[in-house]
Amino acid sequence: MxxxxxxxxDKKWPDDAYxxxxxxxxxxxxxxxxxxxxxxRDPLTPQPLDLWHEIGGGRLLKPQKDVGNATKDAVRKLLAAQAPEKLSFVDSADPEPQPLRTAIDSWRPHVPLKKFIQILSPEAWRAGAEIAKLENDRRRxxxxxxxxxxxxxxxxxxxxxxxxxxxxxxxxxxxxxxxxxxxxxxxxxxxxxxxxxxxxxxxxxxxxxxxxxxxxxxxxxxxxxxxxSAIPLSRPKSSEELETLQTKASTIYDEMLKLEGASPSRNAFEVACKKQGISTTVAREVHGQKYAQRPRN
Structure with missing residues (x-):
């Protein structure tokens, strides 16, 4: 299994007992x-789609040739389901796998064979990436x-x-x-x-x-x-609520920094935020921002 x-x-799980x-x-x-x-079904959620290069704090959409087939297929399915009018394809020529050449073949001219496959057009790829951003938020x-x-x-x-x-x-x-x-x-x-x-x-x-x-x-x-006794942790329902939680988390970070004399670890910070009803997602984002802004020696 x-x-x-x-x-x-879950019907195959062992029974609760005693x-x-x-x-x-x-x-x-x-x-x-x-x-x-x-x-x-949360435990069944796949990891976010890896579509971007992280460069200097920014993100750059990867070309299709740099993305695995499973990920490209997931983007195509998302686009077909949510914005089928933007679905379009172009032909792409890829080298056909060649048999090994031997000494006998050396006199023959080497002409690379090509096969044509259909991939998303550049416009469709960008449109699919925009939908993938929302899907990644759901997955995260x-x-x-x-x-x-x-x-x-x-x-x-x-x-x-x-x-x-x-x-x-x-x-x-x-x-x-x-x-x-x-x-x-x-x-x-x-x-x-x-x-x-x-x-x-x-x-x-x-x-x-x-x-x-x-x-x-x-x-x-x-x-x-x-x-x-568990404290429910909800995701912000609006940008205003998100900003409030981020401000609250930022204050917690500053207090931990002052108390410990050093930047708190992400795990310790997430635990402190959790006690105040702040989700791991928000805590992780704030920790990343604050840690990047720390003074450098």
Whole structure:
């Protein structure tokens, strides 16, 4: 089963039992508690489309030849669905793969063969990129919500506020409560791919399934308590609301800078903003701006 298959097939997830909730269901509940615009399909959201070169703080649209086929196809589909009147194509000549030449072929003239394929016209490519910007905003918001829900549960388990146990894939008996320090690692992304972890101990690797990996469950009672105290994090609904949140986040940054005598790390800043109901997306943008403006020695 792949990562996508796992999150798309919740009916195949192991049952909750004996006062424990499967981590994937706990994550959905956490997402819904933290984000009013949470959708259960958020974990299935692909990464934003990579269409721009980042140059000197600005962005330049990549030519189609520098973009992968899957990304080009995604842009074409977006344009066809949302602005079909702007869909147009041109022929592009690409070199045809050539067979290896041998010594016998050396006397023959080498004439590169070409095949013609249809690509979006320059006008259609630019129009598709404009639509992709909006699609990327949607994707970033969904990815941020998914990551935010992960971090919420990770922090709770690491700090001993949410007990977790393990269950073999074949089912049976839950383990005894596992050590909270197993979550005291920098990156736990792999554990949320299929909500499994190795029974051998904390690991910062990228593996997420295989021999020795068991399903993760959390205490239902403790989860309910945590979610009741969760502060909802909503995205700004207007430019005025966004500006208000950005100003608030900027003030938090300045206070942390004054208190610590150094620029706060992005993670610490996001945590401080989260406590004030400011989303990760807004906090990340403000941190990037403030960090870029810091005095240079």
């Amino acid at each position: 792949t990562y996508v298959d796992f999150w798309a097939a 006062g424990y909730v499967f981590l994937a269901r706990a994550l959905r509940d956490a997402g819904a508690a933290l984000y009013p615009d949470w959708e259960d 918001a969904a990815v941020d919500r998914f990551i935010g829900a992960q971090n919420f549960l990770k922090t709770a388990m690491r700090d001993g506020k949410l007990t977790f146990v393990l269950l073999p894939p074949e089912g049976g008996r839950f383990s005894d409560p596992m050590p909270a320090h197993w979550w005291n690692v920098k990156d736990t992304t792999s554990r949320f791919r299929m909500c499994r972890m190795s029974v051998s101990g904390p690991s910062n690797g990228t593996a997420f399934a295989g021999a020795g990996f068991h399903d993760i469950f959390v205490s239902e009672t403790e989860l309910t308590t945590l979610l009741k």
